[in-house]
Amino acid sequence: MHKYTHLLATISTYAITCLWNDDMNQNFAKNLRHVCAERVSIAQICREIGINQQQFNRYLSGAGLPSAHNLRRICLYFDLQESDLLSDSEAFAQRRGQLNRNRPTAREDPFANAFPGDLARLRQYVGAYNIHFMSPSWPDCVMIGASFLDDLGGQISVRTIERGVGPEQVNLQRARYDGKAGFHGSRIFVVEFESEQEGSISETVLYPAHRQQRTYLRGMTLGLAWRPRRMPYSGRVIWKRADVSASVRDVFNLCGVYPIEHKVIDPIIRNFLLEKSGLQGEN
Structure with a gap:
């Protein structure tokens, strides 16, 4: 089967090469440069398509033609037909000018290029986490929630759930936040919206201490307290990646509000949350 697939791809590439003349080649290169200029960078385009940048530069300069397979990948990425680029x-x-006039400009939409940022780096952090921060509603207690990072076609979605039982067996109101994550300058930026109450936006900045260590993501978070009033608060937050073998239920079972000295609080997490000055590095 692989032999025949390779043969068909070779025939398709040969057919395209024979059909293309110099004018079509130059049109393709100009059209490709045109759509690339609408994106952040050539490097990011190549990462997201999964194509060699040196080879892609040959397409841009008109010095080379893509195979049928690569042509299809490029068209899928830019949401174009092959005939458009030719x-x-x-x-x-x-x-394209007419189409772009009907779209929000970068000035009208300042977040147009904010997410996902460096997608290849961000994809390394896709998975389930338990998030920890000092609860603004219950002094000296840690809120543990659950966050899930998922890759949805080149965008990294974030879903956060806060629920469980607080001190003195007080039932907490379940809250769900949905948003996106972006990776810029070795930092992970998370913006989420909670719409079920009166509506609120939370913002979190996380940093991985080491490339090889992805168990803990430390940072700061900004949001609204649940009680006694919906007042703004900010504080340290630390995300701990769930074990590969952990189920969604396992992640949810840790959710709740716990005294800072409770045995469920990881010592690394406790030390970070109690640190008074400066975000500390990896232990």
């Missing part, structure tokens, strides 16, 4: 470059630019 069409007359002036007509293509005019159509």
